Amino acid sequence: MLGTQLLLLLILVIQSTGQLIRSFEMLIKTDQQFECSNTTCLPYSLTKAVNIGDCQVICLSQTQCQAATFHYSNSNCELFDNIVYQFGIMLNNIDTITMSVISGTRFSVGYNSINVQNRTIYPLTGFQPLNLAVKDINGDNKPDILTIDRSSSGMGVLLNRGNRTFFPEVLHTTGSAPFVVAVGDLNNDSKPDAVVSNTGSLAIGILINAGSGTFYPEYNLTIGGNVNPITIADVNNDNKLDILYSFWSSHSVGVFFNDGNATFSSRTSYATDASPIGIEYIDVNNDNQRDIITSNSDSNTVSILLGKGNATFFPQSTYPVGISPSSLAVADLNGDDSPDIVVTNSVSNTTSVLINRGNGSFLTQVLYNVGNGPSSVKIYDMNNDGYPDIIVANSNSNNIGILINKGDGSFFNQATFSVGANPSAIVVDDIDSDGKSDIIVTNSGSNNIAILYQN
Numbered sequence: 001m002l003g004t005q006l007l008l009l010l011i012l013v014i015q016s017t018g019q020l021i022r023s024f025e026m027l028i029k030t031d032q033q034f035e036c037s038n039t040t041c042l043p044y045s046l047t048k049a050v051n052i053g054d055c056q057v058i059c060l061s062q063t064q065c066q067a068a069t070f071h072y073s074n075s076n077c078e079l080f081d082n083i084v085y086q087f088g089i090m091l092n093n094i095d096t097i098t099m100s101v102i103s104g105t106r107f108s109v110g111y112n113s114i115n116v117q118n119r120t121i122y123p124l125t126g127f128q129p130l131n132l133a134v135k136d137i138n139g140d141n142k143p144d145i146l147t148i149d150r151s152s153s154g155m156g157v158l159l160n161r162g163n164r165t166f167f168p169e170v171l172h173t174t175g176s177a178p179f180v181v182a183v184g185d186l187n188n189d190s191k192p193d194a195v196v197s198n199t200g201s202l203a204i205g206i207l208i209n210a211g212s213g214t215f216y217p218e219y220n221l222t223i224g225g226n227v228n229p230i231t232i233a234d235v236n237n238d239n240k241l242d243i244l245y246s247f248w249s250s251h252s253v254g255v256f257f258n259d260g261n262a263t264f265s266s267r268t269s270y271a272t273d274a275s276p277i278g279i280e281y282i283d284v285n286n287d288n289q290r291d292i293i294t295s296n297s298d299s300n301t302v303s304i305l306l307g308k309g310n311a312t313f314f315p316q317s318t319y320p321v322g323i324s325p326s327s328l329a330v331a332d333l334n335g336d337d338s339p340d341i342v343v344t345n346s347v348s349n350t351t352s353v354l355i356n357r358g359n360g361s362f363l364t365q366v367l368y369n370v371g372n373g374p375s376s377v378k379i380y381d382m383n384n385d386g387y388p389d390i391i392v393a394n395s396n397s398n399n400i401g402i403l404i405n406k407g408d409g410s411f412f413n414q415a416t417f418s419v420g421a422n423p424s425a426i427v428v429d430d431i432d433s434d435g436k437s438d439i440i441v442t443n444s445g446s447n448n449i450a451i452l453y454q455n
């Protein structure tokens with residue numbers, strides 16, 4: 001083998017306690033080492049390793065490690081953080097083996113720390129939980145859960161006891177066939193209020209927080225059409241939280257402007273493509289004015305309405321996604337400080353990633369396969385490596401998928417975790433206040449909530 005350059009692809013896999021693994025792919029050069037004559041190409045670290053695999057593991061555990069050389073005779077494991085100079089000029093040495101990380105194939109340090117295997121199921125008294133929100137409702141600094149139990153026409157409140165247990169669900173009556181819930185302080189009393197979309201009664205319902213974890217009876221804002229997701233945000237910059245909703249049946253998004261005490265006397269709307277279902281309100285073109293982004297279930301597109309800052313918006317620009325887009329999430333995936341778009345496509349069983357060019361225009365979607373009937377998506381850094389990951393609920397596969405970010409806004413294949421029947425919505429929050437984010441899922445087919453705790 002002396003002198004030959006053997007190019008091999010080695011996949012190193014470490015099975016953790018959880019289902020997730022961490023790995024990277026390395027290029028191997030047997031019987032070779034770097035020819036190094038100055039400090040720029042010296043190893044940054046020299047340790048002992050039991051064997052080649054051990055040396056790889058040490059490299060894997062250090063984010064800056066780009067290459068490792070193992071010496072059989074003295075068990076030296078040399079780690080390199082900068083190999084830009086070295087590869088053209090290798091030195092033959094039968095005592096060594098050199099391995100370099102193939103860029104883009106690395107699961108970062110911390111991947112191993114994801115352990116969402118500890119699933120706990122919480123039964124509900126309501127039926128068909130379709131959506132949820134997580135927020136401290138009763139002011140005890142513990143995040144509580146609000147659910148939307150569609151076929152019970154109710155909003156459930158599960159108050160957190162703090163030890164991974166909850167008080168039994170208390171149901172509050174909503175309009176018929178509620179679909180989503182959002183929370184925000186609508187009357188400036190420092191207590192989060194709830195806003196629900198009632199797709200049966202064609203109205204937005206408002207439940208004002210009465211303190212101690214209870215809500216006053218719902219009052220409603222009649223829409224006269226099918227309202228879908230809602231987001232609560234100050235749209236006209238008057239420091240009062242308004243209600244922004246995707247108006248599914250009229251191919252638009254609407255805003256109810258808050259008078260200041262959770263009364264809403266004026267309303268406007270903006271055109272989108274057909275049947276907006278997901279909605280986000282976030283600045284995508286870095287002009288400090290927030291923009292509206294929707295996923296449009298009947299036109300298979302996303303719409304971007306750039307904001308002018310005074311509750312007026314430019315006409316939409318649209319981008320194709322997969323078939324029957326459902327949920328939408330917007331966050332910077334590739335570290336360029338411009339938010340990117342992720343959409344679940346419920347009929348094509350894929351997730352679209354649209355990377356922002358930096359000015360609120362987007363590159364053509366990149367598609368990733370997920371499970372069947374993806375219904376909900378969130379973006380969150382699950383492995384604390386600084387790169388946000390994608391979490392999807394695969395409604396017809398009865399699991400959630402986590403797609404780990406490679407660091408550049410591209411993603412590894414999903415790792416799946418079973419939850420319950422027909423997961424419909426997900427939230428990531430530290431529900432047990434242990435400093436690690438947990439995944440909270442409504443299972444609309446089994447009438448319960450699954451929480452995947454990270455230990």
Ligand SMILES: *[C@@H]1O[C@H](CO)[C@@H](O)[C@H](O)[C@H]1NC(C)=O
Nearest residue numbers: 035036037038040041085089
């Ligand atoms: C160090 O050596 C490498 C080749 O081994 C060379 O390409 C590089 O320019 C050298 N750096 C300095 C600072 O001399």
Ligand SMILES: *[C@@H]1O[C@H](CO)[C@@H](O)[C@H](O)[C@H]1NC(C)=O
Nearest residue numbers: 117118119120163164453455
């Ligand atoms: C799962 O969570 C429970 C409750 O906190 C805890 O007692 C148990 O040790 C955890 N199991 C694992 C495998 O982490």
Ligand SMILES: *[C@@H]1O[C@H](CO)[C@@H](O)[C@H](O)[C@H]1NC(C)=O
Nearest residue numbers: 160161162163164165166167
């Ligand atoms: C959780 O705390 C409640 C009261 O705060 C207590 O009744 C219950 O037994 C605790 N449950 C567990 C599993 O520790």
Ligand SMILES: *[C@@H]1O[C@H](CO)[C@@H](O)[C@H](O)[C@H]1NC(C)=O
Nearest residue numbers: 175198201202203218219220
């Ligand atoms: C509005 O709320 C009232 C009181 O809860 C309820 O009786 C009524 O049916 C609701 N109307 C609509 C359109 O949701």
Ligand SMILES: *[C@@H]1O[C@H](CO)[C@@H](O)[C@H](O)[C@H]1NC(C)=O
Nearest residue numbers: 187188189190238239240260
């Ligand atoms: C909200 O209440 C605070 C006092 O708690 C007050 O300073 C602020 O002006 C109020 N905001 C609005 C928009 O009324």
Ligand SMILES: *[C@@H]1O[C@H](CO)[C@@H](O)[C@H](O)[C@H]1NC(C)=O
Nearest residue numbers: 258259260261262263264265
């Ligand atoms: C508060 O709400 C009432 C109706 O309930 C309305 O008459 C009043 O003008 C509102 N006040 C403000 C400051 O918006």
Ligand SMILES: *[C@@H]1O[C@H](CO)[C@@H](O)[C@H](O)[C@H]1NC(C)=O
Nearest residue numbers: 307308309310311312313314
């Ligand atoms: C909103 O701002 C834009 C751009 O600054 C301006 O052209 C437009 O007239 C404003 N519209 C309203 C209703 O203030």
Ligand SMILES: *[C@@H]1O[C@H](CO)[C@@H](O)[C@H](O)[C@H]1NC(C)=O
Nearest residue numbers: 285356357358359360361362
């Ligand atoms: C955004 O940037 C891209 C790439 O730099 C450019 O091609 C495009 O025309 C820009 N779009 C707008 C709306 O400025």
Ligand SMILES: *[C@@H]1O[C@H](CO)[C@@H](O)[C@H](O)[C@H]1NC(C)=O
Nearest residue numbers: 346347348349371372373396
């Ligand atoms: C998507 O999943 C559904 C089940 O939800 C299945 O019937 C269908 O064949 C899948 N479609 C594709 C394109 O894989």
